[in-house]
Amino acid sequence: MSDSENWPLYEIFIRGKRGLNHVHVGSLHAADDQMALTHARDLYTRRNEGVSIWAVRSEYIAASTRDEKDPFFAPSADKVYRHPTFYDIPDDVPHI
Amino acid sequence: MTEAAGRDAEHDLESRFEATISRDQRIEPRDWMPEGYRRTLIRQIAQHAHSEIIGMQPEGEWITRAPSLRRKAILFAKVQDEAGHGLYLYSAAETLGIDRAELTERLLEGRQKYSSIFNYPTLSYADVGVIGWFVDGAAICNQVPLCRSSYGPYARAMVRICKEESFHQRQGYELLMTMMRGTDAQREMVQDAVDRWWWPSLMMFGPPDDDSPNSAQSMAWKIKRHSNDELRRRFVDMTVPQAAKLGVTLPDPELRWNEERGHHDFGTPDFSELKEVISGNGPCNTERIERRRAAHEEGAWVRAAASAHAAKQAARAREEAVA
Numbered sequence: 001m002s003d004s005e006n007w008p009l010y011e012i013f014i015r016g017k018r019g020l021n022h023v024h025v026g027s028l029h030a031a032d033d034q035m036a037l038t039h040a041r042d043l044y045t046r047r048n049e050g051v052s053i054w055a056v057r058s059e060y061i062a063a064s065t066r067d068e069k070d071p072f073f074a075p076s077a078d079k080v081y082r083h084p085t086f087y088d089i090p091d092d093v094p095h096i
Numbered sequence: 097m098t099e100a101a102g103r104d105a106e107h108d109l110e111s112r113f114e115a116t117i118s119r120d121q122r123i124e125p126r127d128w129m130p131e132g133y134r135r136t137l138i139r140q141i142a143q144h145a146h147s148e149i150i151g152m153q154p155e156g157e158w159i160t161r162a163p164s165l166r167r168k169a170i171l172f173a174k175v176q177d178e179a180g181h182g183l184y185l186y187s188a189a190e191t192l193g194i195d196r197a198e199l200t201e202r203l204l205e206g207r208q209k210y211s212s213i214f215n216y217p218t219l220s221y222a223d224v225g226v227i228g229w230f231v232d233g234a235a236i237c238n239q240v241p242l243c244r245s246s247y248g249p250y251a252r253a254m255v256r257i258c259k260e261e262s263f264h265q266r267q268g269y270e271l272l273m274t275m276m277r278g279t280d281a282q283r284e285m286v287q288d289a290v291d292r293w294w295w296p297s298l299m300m301f302g303p304p305d306d307d308s309p310n311s312a313q314s315m316a317w318k319i320k321r322h323s324n325d326e327l328r329r330r331f332v333d334m335t336v337p338q339a340a341k342l343g344v345t346l347p348d349p350e351l352r353w354n355e356e357r358g359h360h361d362f363g364t365p366d367f368s369e370l371k372e373v374i375s376g377n378g379p380c381n382t383e384r385i386e387r388r389r390a391a392h393e394e395g396a397w398v399r400a401a402a403s404a405h406a407a408k409q410a411a412r413a414r415e416e417a418v419a
């Protein structure tokens with residue numbers, strides 16, 4: 001087996017409709033960007049699931065480490081004052 | 097790291113993995129997982145993907161012979177969906193660190209299997225209807241619980257697939273309803289197809305629980321959520337009233353409603369036949385793999401041409417950038 005194995009892997013992101021973010025739906029192999037888009041259309045939007053497609057070579061995606069208890073996310077864990085419920089406001093103050 | 101420290105670290109990872117599973121959370125591709133879990137998933141997902149791809153053949157044979165443009169368009173769309181299902185699943189398998197070209201190779205070399213059901217021939221157009229009704233119906237029974245499988249990419253692929261299967265089952269049943277409203281000869285074709293596909297469909301759920309060595313571990317890992325016999329029983333309970341409505345007889349003299357159990361009693365499929373078909377001796381095994389191999393080989397020049405085109409375009413883009 002030869003040729004097709006060298007086709008790079010692409011991650012596919014679809015915008016379901018206007019107003020929504022692109023969401024990752026899966027991957028596919030394609031010889032180039034154009035083919036990745038065409039294949040993604042045939043594979044992931046056979047029933048109007050999308051209005052826009054992003055195809056990104058998997059190797060270009062930078063990812064955080066795989067550890068669930070990753071210290072990388074620690075800065076967001078200990079800052080309770082980032083949440084609105086941290087602040088005591090009397091009940092009779094309107095619209096806040 | 098000392099050997100003991102290494103063992104501790106491994107133990108730590110393992111208990112975190114177990115904890116994730118027992119909290120009913122999903123395992124994701126970059127998480128640590130036991131080798132056995134990874135191997136089991138690769139085998140199951142690949143086998144599932146191969147089934148979708150090989151599964152295009154029995155029905156695909158009828159596309160050019162569909163009785164109307166409407167039926168042809170429907171069958172085309174259905175078979176195309178099955179190709180899509182195969183690709184969603186290969187995509188999920190690849191997140192486990194295996195290449196899909198490698199999986200195709202394993203299929204062609206007979207090192208990985210696909211569902212036994214696709215080794216039976218489709219003899220009449222009624223078979224297309226019965227496959228949609230039984231085979232896709234059985235697939236739905238199998239697949240709906242897999243949407244909660246512990247491995248994230250597999251579960252998500254199943255969600256997509258399940259959304260599409262309902263059309264498959266309904267188009268089959270509708271086709272059969274149409275034939276049942278037709279001539280006596282058409283009704284006989286439907287009954288004949290039902291007679292031929294019923295038992296092989298029950299075999300799709302695999303060997304009985306007491307003869308299914310890998311099931312317990314798969315269920316502990318929540319890769320699988322229900323046992324083979326449980327799913328088979330669900331399928332029978334679901335299908336019997338549909339058969340009555342359609343006006344066909346399911347070819348099982350032992351089939352009857354059991355008031356006490358709240359389920360149907362039914363006969364035991366011939367599991368020695370299942371073993372034979374799985375080990376390569378079904379009516380169409382050789383033909384199916386040969387067809388798959390031919391498609392792969394005959395497509396080689398297309399893949400090579402696309403690669404050459406991509407390389408040429410890339411080179412041209414580089415030249416233009418320099419100039």
Ligand SMILES: [Fe+2]
Pocket residue numbers: 148177178181235257
């Ligand atoms: Fe399918």
Ligand SMILES: [Fe+2]
Pocket residue numbers: 178232235261264
């Ligand atoms: Fe299907």
